[in-house]
Amino acid sequence: MSPPTVKLNDGTQIPAIGFGTGTALFGRDAENSVKRAIECGFTHLDGAQAYDNEDSLGAGMKAAGKPRSELYIVTKLKQGFGAAQVKPSLVESLRKLDLDFVDLFLIHSPRPLKPEDGTLQDLWQAMEAVHAEGLAKSIGVSNFTVDDLKAILPGAKIIPSVNQVEIHPYVWKAVEPIVTYGRENGNITPVSYGGLTPLVRAAGGPVDQVLPPIVERLTKTLGKPVTPAQVLSKWVTHKGAIIVTTSSKEARIKEYLEAFQVPDLTAQEIQAIDDAGAKLHKRIFMRHVFGE
Numbered sequence: 001m002s003p004p005t006v007k008l009n010d011g012t013q014i015p016a017i018g019f020g021t022g023t024a025l026f027g028r029d030a031e032n033s034v035k036r037a038i039e040c041g042f043t044h045l046d047g048a049q050a051y052d053n054e055d056s057l058g059a060g061m062k063a064a065g066k067p068r069s070e071l072y073i074v075t076k077l078k079q080g081f082g083a084a085q086v087k088p089s090l091v092e093s094l095r096k097l098d099l100d101f102v103d104l105f106l107i108h109s110p111r112p113l114k115p116e117d118g119t120l121q122d123l124w125q126a127m128e129a130v131h132a133e134g135l136a137k138s139i140g141v142s143n144f145t146v147d148d149l150k151a152i153l154p155g156a157k158i159i160p161s162v163n164q165v166e167i168h169p170y171v172w173k174a175v176e177p178i179v180t181y182g183r184e185n186g187n188i189t190p191v192s193y194g195g196l197t198p199l200v201r202a203a204g205g206p207v208d209q210v211l212p213p214i215v216e217r218l219t220k221t222l223g224k225p226v227t228p229a230q231v232l233s234k235w236v237t238h239k240g241a242i243i244v245t246t247s248s249k250e251a252r253i254k255e256y257l258e259a260f261q262v263p264d265l266t267a268q269e270i271q272a273i274d275d276a277g278a279k280l281h282k283r284i285f286m287r288h289v290f291g292e
């Protein structure tokens, strides 16, 4: 079963969960993992120039044999690239991916940006130009703070469709203002990465303690086992975000997709996870977003 989709501010639809080729797959051949993910039901694939594996992402798509129209392909401008590199680097990404266009092209990070490479506004104008040429159906940003959004929005002809940022309970207090600002200023959809951090990179933290009763209730309600990772995925979805996750294991890939069959969390359960998350601040990526 295909995952649900969400409508972006430019009218396009994005699958509510994406399979990442960074982190564990960074610099590695992603072909088999991407093929497996597509065969299991993922249609949204998250790449980046910096991951140095776009060619194998393209090979994985091809090997899976799914029509291009059923796939949603994302790549990101390498960190540190300025306006002049937007089009040539995207053309090179498309060559590696063996595609005519990507569904979504993101500025991977607003930093570092050298003064000689122009301003963030110049960078966004160059993104608007590749969108106008049809090389990217949607354009967006990643790791943008409220101030970064404020820097580009006044001069923008196109509002970023998404802001991909680290979102999980241990950064929620810090990231919520970015999510809210984006929503209130052009309906920018948050995309979450690092969503499983409480289980994967901060095991034993306060969130671990509140998950078991929620897992138990949902397992009873659904009539089949629900996992802590699925509960965290539901939490991310309840915050209005698209999920980007990854795994090389087929069982985990299926577990991620099956999270969409899990019943909703109650307001009290969401609050319990928020409260537990607020007891620990743990950021994994992009120091500039959270200041520590």
Ligand SMILES: NC(=O)C1=CN([C@@H]2O[C@H](COP(=O)(O)OP(=O)(O)OC[C@H]3O[C@@H](n4cnc5c(N)ncnc54)[C@H](O)[C@@H]3O)[C@@H](O)[C@H]2O)C=CC1
Binding pocket: 019, 020, 021, 022, 023, 024, 025, 046, 047, 108, 142, 143, 164, 165, 193, 194, 195, 196, 197, 199, 200, 229, 244, 245, 246, 247, 248, 252, 285, 286
């Ligand atoms: N825009 C950006 O700056 C960033 C984007 N990303 C994108 O997001 C993707 C996913 O990022 P992640 O942080 O890896 O996602 P994530 O937080 O969902 O973690 C996925 C990892 O968790 C492991 N895992 C899943 N369930 C587990 C369990 N029950 N116990 C132990 N381990 C478990 C998986 O094997 C996998 O290695 C990346 O591949 C990349 O495409 C990631 C980081 C930064």
Ligand SMILES: O=CCc1c[nH]c2ccccc12
Binding pocket: 022, 023, 026, 048, 050, 051, 079, 108, 285
């Ligand atoms: O996207 C995840 C974080 C990130 C930013 N730049 C790079 C380069 C290589 C691997 C991961 C990343």
